[in-house]
Amino acid sequence: MNSNPLLFTTLVVALGLPLASCRKKDEQAPAAEAAPQTMPVTVKTITPQSVTVKSSQPGRLEAYRQAEIRARVPGIVMERTYEEGQEVKAGTALFRIDPAPFKAALDAATAALEEGEASLALAQDKKQRYSALVTGNAISARDMTEAESEEKQALARIGSAKADVETAKLRLDYATVTAPIDGRARRAEVTEGALVGEDSPTLLTTVEQIDPIYVNFSQPVSEVIALRKAMRDGSMSGHKTDEIEVEITLGDGSVYPRKGKLIFADLAVDAGTDSVQLRALVPNPDRELFPGMYVRVNMDVATEKEAILIPRDSLMRTNDGAMVMVVNEKNEVVATPVQTKEMHDGQWHVTSGLKGGDRVIIENAAYAPVGAVVAPTESATKPEAKTE
Structure with a gap:
């Protein structure tokens, strides 16, 4: 029997479509049923x-002790006896003022004292002789009174002369200007030949003690209030002022190897900066820190629990x-x-x-x-x- 090609093709296509459709659904089923991935x-x-809890504030260094060396007597500077920047001890001579006029004044005061002592000796001898004569009515009571008065006047002149001698000695000593404290003597403000102390004490130089050295800084009052509030409610515990250590960061970012201690906290607020002034003391045996330097002060102020x-x-x-x-x-x-x-x-x-x-x-x-x-x-x- 002759087959119909058109009918056969139609049957094949009709039968093939469901098969292909089923195969496609089977392939897509696993992808549709996969569970979504969660991000790890x-x-x-x-x-x-x-x-x-730390605090970091800018600060400035200040000498521990500073003495302005001034001329206490007028005169001509004859000699500077120290090297600028030299470490000096208390009592070290720094300048010498012409001592000649002060030595002359001392000699005059000494002579006046010796004259007073001679006058006293005569007055005492006269009083002693009159004491024996007055009992026999050889002299009047008035003469005796004058003798006693002369003795008292002689004693008064001696007292005044002794004071003049002491003053002259002091002025002579002041002609040699010395350092009152140990420290580093800064540059001289005058040269040899300068007339100093004529109208007022002339500044000659300054001696500064920089071991240890102060660092002055401030803390915003808002931080102080917040810290105290936290301490009151128990969320923080504070440190005692004399137990707080400070660390210094220098201008180049390096940390100074020696730590200091907080020694002072002001009880008033600076109206200009709205901050509380603080001061710490830092050891400086190698003289690495200088007065006037700006640094950063770091310290542990409390513990947050x-x-x-x-x-x-x-x-x-x-x-x-x-x-x-x-x-x-x-x-x-x-x-x-x-x-x-x-x-x-x-x-x-x-x-x-x-x-x-x-x-x-x-x-x-x-x-x-x-x-x-x-x-x-x-x-x-x-x-x-x-x-x-």
Whole structure:
């Protein structure tokens, strides 16, 4: 029997379509039934800890003791007896003023004293002789009274002459200008041949003691108030003033190797700067620090008992402020605004926005979409904060 080619083709096509359709559905089924993948993230669970609260303020160095060396008597400077910048001891001669007029004044005062002593000897001899004569009425009582008065006058002249001698000695001594304290003598303000002390005491030089050395600085009153408030509510514990150590950072960024101690905190607020004045004392045996230098003063002022610290890379900055990505109890990503202050060993100190038990994304937080369900894994290594 002759077959119909058109009919055969139609049957093949009709039968083949369902087969092809079934095969295509079987191939697509596994892809349609695959479960969605959750994004893996590394988190750190916040645990409050004890952290040292630091303060860093600009400061200026000041000599521990400073003496202005001035001429105490008028005269011509004959000699400068020290090298500028030299370390001197108390009593070291620094300048010599022409002593000739002061020596002459001392000689005159000494002569007057000797004359007074001679007059006293005559007056005492006269009084002694009159004492024997007055009992026999050989002389009058008036004569005896005059003899006693002459003795008293002689004694008074001697007292005045002795004072003049002491004054002349002092002025002669002042002609040699000495250092009143141990320290470093700065540059001379006068040269040999200069007339000094004519109208007023002339500044000759300055001696400064710089070991130890003061550092003066200030702390904003807002920080002081916040610190005291935190101490009252128990969230912080403070240190005694005489136990607070200070660390000095020099202008080149290097840290001075010797630490000082806070010795003074003013009880009043400077109205011009709205700050409290502080002073520390720093050892300076090698004379590395000089008066007038600007430095930065770092000190530990208190201990915060329940501080929140997060790794540096977990914090993100936006136009609206700082935020971190937190994984909630449903494993959903939540953007949480936070406030921070200084860092502690690579970790941000968070003051608001987080609490103990929060899970913060610490790696690639910016790639975690807000609201997405993630698969959190606790960080194996936790950065160490500076604790007390």
